[in-house]
Amino acid sequence: MEWFDADGYTVARAVVQRGVAAVYVVAFVAVLRQFRPLLGEHGLLPVPVFVRRVPWRSSPSLFRWRYSDGLLVAVGWAGLVVALTLVAGLPQAGPPWVPMVAFLVLWGLYLSVVNVGQVFYGFGWESLLLEAGFLVAFLGSDDVAPPVTVLALLWWLVLRLELGAGLIKWRGDPAWRDLTALYYHHETQPMPGPLSRLFHLLPRPLHRVEVAANHVAQLGVPFLLLAPGPVASVGAGVIVVTQLWLVLSGNFAWLNWLTIVLACAAVDDRAWAAVLGVVGVDVVAPGGSAGDPPLWFVAVVLAVSALCVGLSWFPLRNLLSRHQRMNASFNVWHLVNAYGAFGSITRRRTEVVVEGTRSADPGAGAQWQEYGFRGKPGDVRRLPRQFAPYHLRLDWGMWFLGLGSSTQLRWFVPFLGRLLEADRPTLRLLAHDPFDGERPRWVRARTYRYRYARPAERRVTGQRWVREDTGLLIDALDLATVARRR
Structure with a gap:
């Protein structure tokens, strides 16, 4: 089924599936370690109080049935175990419905957490993880080639993520337009890292170069992901490098790491072979040659792809709006969201x-x-x-x-x-x-x-x-x- 299969992206699929699953591991570890004192039965913002006040249609969650700290622990451990099996590649070795079910379980469990998490889970990277987990569920297993429509939706996700962040800066604080934003940002960012002070102390002309490079990386480079093979791989490489720069300069939870993983969806097998061959690593497509996908899989993937294309109208309109919203979900399922970060810069x-x-x-x-x-x-x-x-x-x-x-x-x-x-x-x-x-x-x-x-x-x-x-x-x-x- 040539029009459906993307045979040249098998390595990209393996990287994205395992990478997204690894972020879910981190997310569920945080659930187990932090959720109960923050949001549990005796937490600062108890879930039982929240679910009595907010209707189900506004925040669907497993915890609408009932909430207990014991159930929360069960959800956390279930999510952690499923995510670890995906990191190890076990479901991907079976038929395509196995990783599909595994990722949808992760998405459903974490959606249940986020939708009752209130201000402690009101971050854009929660929606990003949910959207990513939902999409990679339909990438299939090693038995079939990656569906081209799902890969395209992942490219569209990275484009929205980067372009949304670039536009909210350009339309927002004038410090981004006059290239002075990094005079302040490394010092005032939410969670400085061990190198943040050194970044802040860099010469101011270099800070201006950083801001200009950021505009190029977020407003121009993401469009390369939609270009044919080698060009898209180069665009993905630029995104990975800029995200690693952000990893070094601060602590932004899994936002940068998940962006790196998702950008890898645009790197074809030839590019992986060229890059990894330099360091002596042979690239072998996981699972060998893939067979024709089952008809039920084709039907499900096309239906999900059509749904996501339809939902894309809302974030597309948001990107074009002068009143752009930052990190907005247009549905309670956190699918096809709007993203953005630091539209304004704190000076003190x-x-x-x-x-x-x-x-x-x-x-x-x-x-x-x-x-x-x-x-x-x-x-x-x-x-x-x-x-x-x-x-x-x-x-x-x-x-x-x-x-x-x-x-x-x-x-x-x-x-x-x-x-x-x-x-x-x-x-x-x-x-x-x-x-x-x-x-x-x-x-x-x-x-x-x-x-x-x-x-x-x-x-x-x-x-x-x-x-x-x-x-x-x-x-x-x-x-x-x-x-x-x-």
């Missing part, structure tokens, strides 16, 4: 620092001690760690809180209450508890202006950050006060 970094004291009186004589978070800046001497592709949801929420987001206060006051209770699941989300599991009497939140230490300051003080106290966000609270606020 404000960090919320949480403190506690055992003093009976929280007044002037109290000794306040800071809680330490895993990823967000706190200790001015600490080197930020590389967490991506893992997603620290609490730390990202703290960044939005520092921007003045009122929606984050819905969970932040309960969070302070959990600290007053010395709640162990909540404390495990942190890097440092100054009270070693004991209860403080009072907690409060202060705000600080953070900036990177200049080289001379770093040599003198040993600090990576310089911070300035900008006042109280929330004054001292005890358990009785928190209870009244709930």
Whole structure:
């Protein structure tokens, strides 16, 4: 079936299927480690409260049937095990319905999590992972050639992802148009990495070159994915290189890694052979020569492809709109979404620092001690760690809180209450508890202006950050006060 088969993309299929499955592994590990203290029965934003308030048609989820922390753990482990089998390539060795079912299980389980995840799961890369997982379900197994329509939909996904990010920048903050955005971004991004300060300290002319190169990579290069073989492979290569640059300069959960995986869908087998042959690796198409696809598989793939083409009208219209939406899902199934990032650039970094004291009186004589978070800046001497592709949801929420987001206060006051209770699941989300599991009497939140230490300051003080106290966000609270606020 020549019009249906893309025989020259068998390596690309293997890379994309296993790569997307690997990101699902990371996502389900995060579910098992973070979901219960954030959203569980006794979480900061409990799912049972949410599902009573929001109708099913607005957020379909397995947890509409019932929610329990035990069921959540079962969902997390089921997703993790299925994803690991796909990383190992076991379902892909069978008939095409086996990987199809496996990926649809991942999509359904993670959709159930995202649709009740509220602000802690309100990120564009959640929708990206769901859309990617749904599409790769229809790439088939080693028994058949990859369907060309599904590959085209993956190319369209990467085009939307990159072009959406480029257009939202060009239409948004003028700092992107005058090429000054990176004067600030490496310092004010949500989750700096170990090299972010070095990127920030690069000469400003080089920052301008970075921004200009970003515009080319996001506004022009993605169209190469739609060109014939070698040109598309070159375009994919440029996207991979630019995404690796972003991996080095910050922590953006799995956004960059998943983009790299999806861009590989445009690299044909000849390009893989040419690139890997340089380092002495022979490329052999997985599964050998593929047979004709079963008619049921052709019918299902064409039906799904037609559905996705129809749904593409909404993100296409969004791309062309002067009022472009960033990271928008146009249906509750998170299929064929709109993407974008950093349409505006923060010029100053404000960090919320949480403190506690055992003093009976929280007044002037109290000794306040800071809680330490895993990823967000706190200790001015600490080197930020590389967490991506893992997603620290609490730390990202703290960044939005520092921007003045009122929606984050819905969970932040309960969070302070959990600290007053010395709640162990909540404390495990942190890097440092100054009270070693004991209860403080009072907690409060202060705000600080953070900036990177200049080289001379770093040599003198040993600090990576310089911070300035900008006042109280929330004054001292005890358990009785928190209870009244709930």
